[in-house]
Amino acid sequence: MGGNKIRNMEEFAALSGISRPTVSKYFNDPGSVRASTRARIEAALEEHDYRPNIYAVNQNRRLTKNIGIVVPYLADPFFAEIARKIELRCIEAGLSPILFSAHGEKDLEVDILDSLRSMKPAGVLLAPLGRISDRGVIEKFCRDVPTILFDSNLDGIGEAFVGSDNFSFVSQSVEYLTRTGNPPILFEMVRPANPNANKRRKAYVSMMERLGFDPQIFQAEGDGWGFEEIGYKEGLRFLDQKPGRTDTVLCSNDRLAIGFLSACFERGIPVGRGETCTLRVAAHDDHPFSRFTCPSLTTVAHDYDQVSNKVIEMLFQLIESGGHFENRSEHLYPAKLVLRSSA
Structure with a gap:
């Protein structure tokens, strides 16, 4: 360790060689992971002398294990695919994803955020409509609920954005x-x-x-x-x-x-x-x-895997930090040319 203190679960997972979702699942409920995995985590805890932010973990329990996922138009297979990958990563972490579609409607997007607020989720992953979104409503929601934006970036809103370049x-x-x-x-x-x-x-x-x-x-x-x-x-x-x-x-x-x-x-x-x-x-x-x-x-x-992995990683970090980062960050992933017959 060289005297460096582990600051969060992400660093602990990287050092111990255990996936971040599995580590999170263990801290939510140690009995939910296999005995052999539990032994590895506990040995790593002992070796690195790491203790999680219990306040953040307990806060997450009070807020339920629900994770809201909001997309602008679920009938679009792009959003169906990215939502599928995000859902699976939430489930791997022992969380309960709840998927919403705004169906391209501004008022419905606002209603979804109101419903999510009343559900007290641990966090929300939001792909906003963008041009027609009510920026004021989304900005206030992001202040009140740990939220990571993805796909469509509303400049200056939210704690972090993850998307493609x-x-x-x-x-x-x-x-x-x-x-x-x-x-x-x-x-x-x-x-x-x-x-x-x-x-x-x-x-x-x-x-x-x-x-x-x-x-x-x-x-x-x-x-x-x-x-x-x-x-x-x-x-x-x-x-x-x-x-x-x-x-x-x-x-x-x-x-x-x-x-x-x-x-x-x-x-x-x-x-x-x-x-x-x-x-x-x-x-x-x-x-x-x-x-x-x-x-x-x-x-x-798009690099679907990189984007879905990063939004989950950033949401976990946001929850652990109490719902706010010191500075807003943006994470953009490069695309890949796919040559087929049309050109």
Whole structure:
């Protein structure tokens, strides 16, 4: 140890070689872990002379073992997948996850937070709607309930944010597309539901200018979370108008691209990298359905595991620290280019 004091369970778990969720489960209820694991933890406690913050543990018990998970639109398979991973990590730690969906509605998001407050959860993991969220309500909730934001960052609100690096998404897609063919036109919504879209637009403009190309942007009309429908209808308009000076389309997200590919099929436009293809299409997110589109969609993927692991880690640290950190922190994870047939 070299005289250094272990400050929290995270450090103890790392030093002892035992997973953080298992350590937390032990401190909540020693009988809930296997006898062999319990012996390892107790031996490590003795070796490192560590004692947990009993106040934080007891406070967690008074507040129940419930963990609220709030997503903006559970019908979106991206949120279903990230919520699934977070739920499993909560269960591994002996906690009870409760999942809520705001269904893209501002008032419902507010009602969910009111309901969670009355349930007195140990903590909450919140992916806010973003553009239409009531910032004042969310800011007050985060002050009252240990809350970690993920996916959509509301600048300055909450104790910490965990998500994907939007510049990492777009820099990889633009670099690949410009290196292998004509520079792309960005296909995005004029009123995006999620604030990540705005960051991707800025990253697209920055990368195109950095590489010496003029940015080209097509703004699809439409509002709400029906991205596939907007991608299809506005994709037809795009194909009929033929805006821009390129045969390469980069969609802001995969769900828009799924609709856009459907429009291409209806117009009889072959998409892909082959000699007979007249259009390349790529996007961002690695939506669970993107590998099953026709053709399969070239995209840039979230690191679901890293994000889900980090939000749980940060929430545990927040609970142990009494619900507040000294400074707000942001944790962004890079994306990964996934090459498929569409571009």
